[in-house]
Amino acid sequence: MLTYTLRRLLILIPMLLFLSFLIYLGLELTPGDAVSYMISPERYATMDPAELEAVREALGLSDPFLIRYVKWLGGVIKGDFGYSLQSGVPIKDIVFDRLPATLELSAGAILISTIFGIFFGTISALKRGSIGDNALTLAGMLGVSVPRFIFGLLAILLFTFHLKWLPVGGRLRPGYEGFMDRLPHLIMPTLVLSSTLIAGVMRYSRASMLDAMNRDFMKTARSKGLPEWRVNFVHGLRVSLIPVIVLIAFRLPILLGGTVIIEQVFQWPGIGNEFIGAVRSRNYPIVMMIAFFTTFAVLFVSFLIDLFTALLDPRVKLD
C-alpha cells in the first residue's frame, strides 16, 4: 500500500513534465505573441523592428524556445511562478486572488450535484417505470444534452429580467463584503453549473443502482428477512455507489479550471475568466500556470480515485 502510493506519486512527476512541455509547445505554435497584442496594430506596423526586438528582449521572449521552457520550469520548481506579461503582477497573486471565487462556485456545484444526483438517481431506480422515473429521465436527458451556457442565459432571462430576484452576474457589488451579500450572486451560477453535473450523476447512479438491484445478493439479503429499506440502501446502494463515486471524483478537476463558460456567462471573477483573457493576449506565463495547475489536479485526482476505490471496494488490491 505504502510503496504503491509512493510509486504512483513519483510517476506524477515525469507525467507533469511531459504535459507541461506539450502545453508550452502548443503556445509556441500559436501565431502572434504578447508584444503583438500589447501594441496597437497601427503602431506595430510602423514600428522599428529593432524597437520591437527590444521589447521582446525585455520580456524574455527572444530566447530560443527550449531555453525559455527550461527557464520557466526552473522558476516553477523554485516556487517562482513568473509575472504577468501585461501588468507585471506576480502570477501567484493573480491565481490566489482568483482561485477562491472559482472554488466557491465549483465546490458548491459538486456538492449539490453529488447529493441530488445520487438521491434522484437512486429514487428513480427504485421506482423504475413510474411517472417520477420517466420525468427524471427526461430531465436528465435535457440536462446532459443542453449546453450549460443556454441554461445560464435562460436563467438570467427568467430570474433577472422577468422575476428580478437575482443579480445578473458578478460576485459582489461595491461596498458589500460578507458571505450573505455574496449569496444572491452565487445562487444562479452554482445552480446552472450543477444542472449538467446533476443530470450526469443521476443517470449514472440510476443505471448503477438498477444493476445492483438485479444482483443475487439482493435476494440473499431478502431471504435473511431484512426489511426493504435495508436491502435497498445497505446492500444495493452501497454497491451501486462505487462507480458513481469514481465518476464524481473524475470531475473534481473542474474545481480548478472547468468553469470557464459559466464564469463568462455570469462575469464571475474566477480562474476561468482570467484564463480566457490570458489566452487572448498570449500572456503565456499565466496560461502556463493555470494549465499546469489544472493538469496537476487531474493527475492527482486520478491518483486519489485509485486509493479511494480501494477503500470502497475490498476486492481492489493496490499492490
Next chain:
Amino acid sequence: MKDDDVIISVKGLETFFYTNNRCNKAVNGVSFDIKKGKTLCVVGESGCGKSVTASSIMQLLPKLSRIENGEITYHSNEGDIRIDQLKKNGPKMRSIRGSDISMIFQDPMTALNPVYTIGFQIGENLQYHTDLNRAERKGQSIKLLKEMGIPLPEQRINEYPHQYSGGMRQRAMIAMAMACNPKVLIADEPTTALDVTIQAQIFELMDKLKEEHDTAIMLITHDMGVVTELADDVVVMYMGNIVENGTVDDVLRKPAHPYTKALLESIPVLGRGKNQVIEPIKGSTPDPYNRPKGCQFAPRCPFADSSCQVMPDESSISDTHSVRCLHPMEAV
C-alpha cells in the same frame, strides 16, 4: 397426510410469470409436504419450476411473477401460518425468512455481498431475528463458522467473500442460513458452482446439520447421486407439474412415471464401465408458451397413446408413492 411431522405443506400451488403479455405457468398445480427433520429432494431438468417453487415458499419471487392459486402452510410451533396469504415483504413474512425458513443459493460468489465482511453478513441475520448485542453476535458468528468447518474463524470473520474459496463461501452461506437455527433450509442447487470433491463436503455438512439441528431440508438438484445419498423423499418435476412423488426408495427403485425412468436411464453409473448404454430422453422440453395438451411429457414419451391428450390426475401407488400418469410403469 396432515400429520404432526409435516413442517411445510404445499397444496395446488400455481405460480405464473407474466412477460410481454404472455403467461408462463411456471408452477402449475404442485402439492407436496416437507417433513420435519427430513430431506426432500426436488429433481427435474432446467426450467421445470423447481426454483420457482422454492422462491414461492420464501415469497421471493421476481417482480413479474406471482402466486395465483394454492396454499403454502407453515406448521410452526405457534400454529399454522398460511405463507401464501402473507404480505410479500410484510413484517410477518420477514420474521419467518431467515429465522424459521432460510435459503442458500447456487453461486455463493454472487449470492454474498462483495463489499461486506462475512461477519457482517452473518451478523445481520442475527441482528434481525435475535436480541443478541453486537459482541454476542460476533461470538455467535464465530461459533457458526467454526461449526461449518471453517478454520481460524476469528480471523475469517473479518474477511470479505472474495478472500474465501468457493467451498468456503458456500459454507459461510450455510452458516448465515443456519444462524437462527431454522426449521427448514431450502437449498437451491447449492453445489452447481462447486467442483465435485467440494460438493461432497458441502452435502456431508448439510446432512450433519440436519441430524444435529433437526432441520428439514428442501434440496433442489439435478444430481441423482446426491438424491440417493441424502434424500428421504423425492419429488420429480416436469414442466411445472409434479410427475412423481414418493420416498427415495419408491422413486429411485420403482420409478412409475416414464419421465422418472428416462431420467434415471440417462445418467451414467459409476462401475458399469465405459461402454454402458446411456439413453438420452428424446426430443427437448416444450416451449412453456406453447404447451402440449394433456400430459406434458406425452410428446416425448414412448408409452404415450391418444388417452394422454388429457392431463392425468395424481394416482397413488402406495401410501407414500404417487404418480401423475395414465400408464404407470410396473415395478421392476
